[in-house]
Amino acid sequence: MKRYGHGLVPGRFHPPHAGHHHLVRTARDRCERLTVLVRGSSTEPLPLEDRVDWMREIHPDVLVVGGEEYTGPEQVDAVFTSEPYGDELGRRLGAETVHVDRVPPLSDTAVREDPAAFWDFLEPPVRAALTRRVVVLGAESTGATTLALALADHYRRRGGVWARTRYVPDHARAYRALEPAELRSADFPVIAQHQAELEEEAARDGSPVLFCDTDAFAATIRHERYLGTTSRATGEIAALGRQHLWLLTDHRGVPAADDGPRGGEHLRPWMTARLLAQLAHTGRRTAVLTGPHEERLATAVAAVDALLAEGPHLTEEPR
Structure with missing residues (x-):
């Protein structure tokens, strides 16, 4: 399986759930270094700052940053994604796009509409907030x-x-x-x-x-x-x-x-x-x-x- 130097996982993670964490862990296992880009703003129902903090707690072995676009100094070699927009982002960054099936196959909208129904797919800091x-x-x-x-x-x-x-x-x-x-x-x-x-x-x-x-x-x-x-x-x-x-x-x-x-x-x-x-x-x-x-x-x-x-x-x- 091909490995990469620097990988990027973009997403809103609103809220982060087990499907997102599978994506991050898959990317981490295939990269020397991994950056998770939490996209969004502080005016959303779950503020950007909170989502960044949660992802840092859940994934302490990767770099987690917040913002709409990746502006880091290091070249991105691969964009790992479960969403269609990953292809366009990969092209803009001059990086290969790696599609990862979401496991489990959770719907972000369904989780937002009824978090209690997906409670076991949420990590402790997210459950505490909800x-x-x-x-x-x-x-x-x-x-x-x-x-x-x-x-x-x-x-x-x-x-x-x-x-x-x-x-x-x-x-x-x-x-x-x-x-x-x-x-x-x-x-x-x-x-x-x-x-x-x-x-x-x-x-x-x-x-x-x-x-x-x-x-x-x-x-x-x-x-x-x-x-x-x-x-x-x-x-x-x-x-x-x-x-x-x-x-x-x-x-x-x-x-x-x-x-x-x-x-x-x-x-x-x-x-x-x-x-x-x-x-x-x-x-x-x-x-x-x-x-x-x-x-x-x-x-x-x-x-x-x-x-x-x-x-x-x-x-x-x-x-």
Whole structure:
């Protein structure tokens, strides 16, 4: 089989899937050096910068660059492609065109229209970006943890790829044994950052939906609740979050547990109101859950199903 000095694999990789990776690995095995050109712009549904980062993570042994045209200094000896436009690009670059059958024979359009149907053909960083992330949050003793666990179980029961639905626990629970006076402002960004890392890890190998028992946004409200001030550092972490839906568990109708110095029925209405106000102020998509557990679960499932039905909005054709 003929080998080449410098090969080029062009493509939009919107999103990258197993068929693309087969093409890249085939080209890599036949070239001394390989460049992957991720074509497109930052205004597409999946920004160019993200696609470049994903391809670099998935293919660390090749050079990955972004742009519409190859402008590198090195002569291209062969263009590897599964698309008809490869012939014209090869002619422009004075390179041989090598056609590679796509294995598996995936349709880019089909993957964009329904990523969940092709979930197993996507690599972890791509799955993390496309996962719909749902946060369950509320004041103390409002059943947020119970509901988040129930939601994860509900979607696992759907089977198939959904059987891998993950639940991210509340990392802050480790701090709740502390007295309020022992909490420091510096603790909250640490809590928020670790919570975000746990979420990202779970999104990489779960199903198309992820349930989180709190998030960095909730940590900003907890900072107000316990220390009486806002935390800029925690807020900056929250602003980087990639969540899509917040389910707020109302305190009404749920008995308050005896939570020592952290408890207090008089604080739960404040917490609920503050969470709701800030969710609205920051434009976060929210559903408020009221009534008994069964009613809350049904409301939550309806909100999540509506989110999933909308999909990650990839069907706009890249320009």
